[in-house]
Amino acid sequence: MKRPSSRDVALRAGVSQATVSYVINGERKLRVSPETRERVLRAIEELGYQPNAAARALRTQRTQLVALLTPDLANPFYPILAQAIQDVLQEHSFELLIANSRGIASQERHFLDTVVQRGVDGAIVVAWHLDHADVDRVLQAGIAFVSVGSDFGHELVCAVASRDQRGAAEAVRYLIRKGHRRIAHIAGDQSTPPGRLRLEGYCRAMEAAGLTVDESLLVYGDFTRGSAAPLARRLLAQDVPPSAIFVANDTMAVDAMLSLQELGYQVPHDIAIVGYDDTPEAQFVRPQLTTVRQPIAPAGRAAADLLLKQILSAPIQARRIIFDTELVVRGSA
Amino acid sequence: MKRPSSRDVALRAGVSQATVSYVINGERKLRVSPETRERVLRAIEELGYQPNAAARALRTQRTQLVALLTPDLANPFYPILAQAIQDVLQEHSFELLIANSRGIASQERHFLDTVVQRGVDGAIVVAWHLDHADVDRVLQAGIAFVSVGSDFGHELVCAVASRDQRGAAEAVRYLIRKGHRRIAHIAGDQSTPPGRLRLEGYCRAMEAAGLTVDESLLVYGDFTRGSAAPLARRLLAQDVPPSAIFVANDTMAVDAMLSLQELGYQVPHDIAIVGYDDTPEAQFVRPQLTTVRQPIAPAGRAAADLLLKQILSAPIQARRIIFDTELVVRGSA
DNA sequence: CTGTTAGCGCATTCAG
DNA sequence: CTGAATGCGCTAACAG
Numbered sequence: 077m078k079r080p081s082s083r084d085v086a087l088r089a090g091v092s093q094a095t096v097s098y099v100i101n102g103e104r105k106l107r108v109s110p111e112t113r114e115r116v117l118r119a120i121e122e123l124g125y126q127p128n129a130a131a132r133a134l135r136t137q138r139t140q141l142v143a144l145l146t147p148d149l150a151n152p153f154y155p156i157l158a159q160a161i162q163d164v165l166q167e168h169s170f171e172l173l174i175a176n177s178r179g180i181a182s183q184e185r186h187f188l189d190t191v192v193q194r195g196v197d198g199a200i201v202v203a204w205h206l207d208h209a210d211v212d213r214v215l216q217a218g219i220a221f222v223s224v225g226s227d228f229g230h231e232l233v234c235a236v237a238s239r240d241q242r243g244a245a246e247a248v249r250y251l252i253r254k255g256h257r258r259i260a261h262i263a264g265d266q267s268t269p270p271g272r273l274r275l276e277g278y279c280r281a282m283e284a285a286g287l288t289v290d291e292s293l294l295v296y297g298d299f300t301r302g303s304a305a306p307l308a309r310r311l312l313a314q315d316v317p318p319s320a321i322f323v324a325n326d327t328m329a330v331d332a333m334l335s336l337q338e339l340g341y342q343v344p345h346d347i348a349i350v351g352y353d354d355t356p357e358a359q360f361v362r363p364q365l366t367t368v369r370q371p372i373a374p375a376g377r378a379a380a381d382l383l384l385k386q387i388l389s390a391p392i393q394a395r396r397i398i399f400d401t402e403l404v405v406r407g408s409a
Numbered sequence: 410m411k412r413p414s415s416r417d418v419a420l421r422a423g424v425s426q427a428t429v430s431y432v433i434n435g436e437r438k439l440r441v442s443p444e445t446r447e448r449v450l451r452a453i454e455e456l457g458y459q460p461n462a463a464a465r466a467l468r469t470q471r472t473q474l475v476a477l478l479t480p481d482l483a484n485p486f487y488p489i490l491a492q493a494i495q496d497v498l499q500e501h502s503f504e505l506l507i508a509n510s511r512g513i514a515s516q517e518r519h520f521l522d523t524v525v526q527r528g529v530d531g532a533i534v535v536a537w538h539l540d541h542a543d544v545d546r547v548l549q550a551g552i553a554f555v556s557v558g559s560d561f562g563h564e565l566v567c568a569v570a571s572r573d574q575r576g577a578a579e580a581v582r583y584l585i586r587k588g589h590r591r592i593a594h595i596a597g598d599q600s601t602p603p604g605r606l607r608l609e610g611y612c613r614a615m616e617a618a619g620l621t622v623d624e625s626l627l628v629y630g631d632f633t634r635g636s637a638a639p640l641a642r643r644l645l646a647q648d649v650p651p652s653a654i655f656v657a658n659d660t661m662a663v664d665a666m667l668s669l670q671e672l673g674y675q676v677p678h679d680i681a682i683v684g685y686d687d688t689p690e691a692q693f694v695r696p697q698l699t700t701v702r703q704p705i706a707p708a709g710r711a712a713a714d715l716l717l718k719q720i721l722s723a724p725i726q727a728r729r730i731i732f733d734t735e736l737v738v739r740g741s742a
Numbered sequence: 743c744t745g746t747t748a749g750c751g752c753a754t755t756c757a758g
Numbered sequence: 759c760t761g762a763a764t765g766c767g768c769t770a771a772c773a774g
Contacts, residue, residue, distance in 0.1 A: 092745045129527040130466035131767035134750045149488040174507040194462040360693040425761045464751035
C-alpha cells in the first residue's frame with residue numbers, strides 16, 4: 077500500500093540511494109557499471125518504484141510543470157491554444173496545468189499565487205486584469221513567464237500578441253467598402269484589452285470614413301455565448317436599424333447571427349455580420365462567418381517556445397512576437 | 410530574488426518556525442496568542458511569503474491537486490466536462506491538472522505514471538485503453554480515482570457513465586419509426602468502448618426491426634472533426650445510398666452534414682442525420698442536429714463529487730453512477 | 743565507479 | 759502557548 081522510495085530500491089539492489097539516483101537520472105556519462113545498473117533497474121521494476129515528484133522538486137527546484145491560465149475553456153479559442161502549447165511542451169516532457177479564471181480579476185491573481193507556491197517552471201497567461209506589480213511578483217520569484225495578448229505594461233515580460241485594433245479596423249473598413257453606412261458593434265468586455273482595442277479599431281475606421289459612431293450602434297457584451305443574442309435583437313429593433321454588425325468575437329457573432337436568423341432576418345442580405353477570431357464555429361454556421369482570423373495555434377506554439385527558451389537557457393530578455401490578423405471573407409458579410 | 414521560507418518569516422517575527430506554521434494552518438483552536446499571530450502575519454505580508462507546495466506535499470502527503478485525463482480538448486465535450494469538474498473542485502480549493510491523451514494508449518499510461526509520481530490527491534480519467542492492472546497501480550498508490558465512461562472491469566473503481574448502447578439504439582429506432590430503412594452508421598474508433606457500444610446499439614436496433622446491417626452501410630471514423638466528411642460522401646456515392654445516417658458523435662455528425670450539404674444534399678429531406686452527445690455545435694448548424702444528449706456537466710460534477718468524497722472521507726467503496734441519455738429531436742432527422 | 747553526508751522547506755511530535 | 763528537534767524522499771558534493 078505504501079509507495080516504495082529510492083531507499084527501498086537501494087536496499088533491494090544492495091547499493092546506496094545515490095547510485096539509484098544516478099541510474100535514474102543517467103548523467104550523460106554512464107557513471108554506473110552495467111551490472112550495477114542492471115540490478116538497480118530490476119529492483120525498480122520489481123518494486124514498481126516511481127520517483128516522488130515533490131521530493132525531487134524540493135531538492136532540485138524544478139517541477140517539470142508549466143501552468144496555463146485561460147479565461148474561458150468554453151470558448152474554442154482556448155482549447156486550441158492549449159493544445160498547441162501542450163504539443164510543444166510534451167516534446168520536452170513538461171506537464172501542463174490548466175486553470176480557468178473566468179475573466180475574474182481575483183482568480184487571475186489567485187492563479188499567480190498558485191504558480192509561485194507550486195514553483196512551476198513557467199507560466200503562460202491569458203489575463204486581462206493583472207498589472208505591473210502582479211507580474212513582477214512572478215518574475216521576482218524567478219519563474220519563466222509568457223503573456224498572450226497583453227504585456228501588462230511591464231518591460232520585462234515576453235508576450236505574443238496580435239494587432240486587435242488593426243484587425244478590427246480592417247473588418248469595419250471592409251463593411252464600409254461593401255457600402256454599409258450604419259454599422260453597429262457588439263463590443264466585448266470593456267474591462268479587457270481586446271474588448272477595448274477592438275472597439276477602438278471600430279471607432280477609428282468609422283471616423284476615418286467620415287461616419288459618426290452613433291451611441292445607438294454600440295452595445296456591450298462579455299465575449300461569452302448567450303450575451304450577444306439579446307443585444308443583436310435590440311440593435312435590430314431600432315427605428316433605423318444597422319445594416320451590418322461587427323462583433324468582437326466569433327462566439328458572440330454566432331450567437332447573434334443565429335438569433336437574428338430565428339427572427340427571420342436574412343444574413344447577409346438584411347444584416348451583414350463580421351466576427352473575430354476565426355474559431356471552428358465560424359465555419360459551422362450558414363452562411364459561414366466572415367471574420368478576422370487570429371493565428372491561434374501558431375501563437376500557442378510561439379508562446380510555448382518562448383517559455384521553453386527561458387526555462388532551458390539563461391533568462392532571455394523580453395521578446396514580443398506580434399502576429400498579423402487576416403480578414404477571412406465568407407458568406408455572412 | 411530568492412523566495413523567503415517559513416524560517417525567514419519566523420526570524421523576522423521573532424518566533425519559531427512552528428509558530429509560523431500554526432498561524433498559517435490555523436488549527437481550529439487558536440493555539441497562538443493574538444499578538445504573536447499578528448506579528449507573524451505582518452512578517453508574512455512584508456516578506457511576501459508564500460508556502461512552498463513541494464515541501465508541504467512532501468511533509469503532508471497531500472497536494473491539493475487533482476488530475477484530469479481527456480482524449481481531445483478540441484471536442485467541446487471535454488472542456489464542458491472540465492469546467493464542471495473545476496467548478497466543484499474550486500469550492501474545495503483543489504487545483505486541476507488537465508492532460509491530453511489524444512486517445513493514445515501510451516499517453517494514457519503515461520498519465521497514470523504522472524499521477525503517481527506527482528502524488529496528486531485524485532484523478533478523473535476519460536480513457537479508452539487502460540486495463541485492470543493499470544488502474545490497480547493507481548489504486549494501490551492510494552490515489553482517489555474516478556473514471557468517466559468505463560470501469561475497466563475493475564470492481565473497485567468509481568465510475569460515472571451513460572448507456573451508450575441504449576442511447577444509440579434509441580436514435581436508430583427513431584429513424585426507423587420515421588420510415589427509414591437504409592440507415593448507415595458512421596462509427597467511432599472501434600478500439601474504444603463508446604465506439605464499440607454505439608455500433609452495437611445500432612446493430613441491435615436494426616436487427617430488432619428486421620433490417621440487415623449491410624456492410625456497405627458501415628464506415629469507421631475516429632471521433633474527430635474531419636474524419637467523417639469523406640466517409641459521408643462515400644456512403645452517399647453508392648448505387649443505393651442510405652436515407653439516414655446515425656453518427657457516433659456530434660463532432661463527426663456536423664462534419665458529415667456540412668460536407669453533404671456542400672454537395673447539394675438537402676438535410677433531412679435527401680439524407681437524415683442523427684448525432685450523439687448534444688454538444689453546443691449541434692445547435693449551430695442548420696438544420697439543427699437531432700442528437701442523443703449526454704448530461705455532460707452533471708456527469709462532470711458527479712465525478713468530482715465522487716472523487717472528493719474519496720479524498721476527504723475514508724475511501725468509500727466503489728460506486729457507479731449511470732446517467733440516462735435522451736434523444737433530442739431537432740431539424741436534421 | 744560507488745557510498746556517505748547534508749540539506750531543500752515544511753509540519754509535527756514532544757518539552758518546556 | 760511556544761520552541762527545538764525530526765524526517766518526508768530526493769539529489770548533489772565530496773570521499774573513498
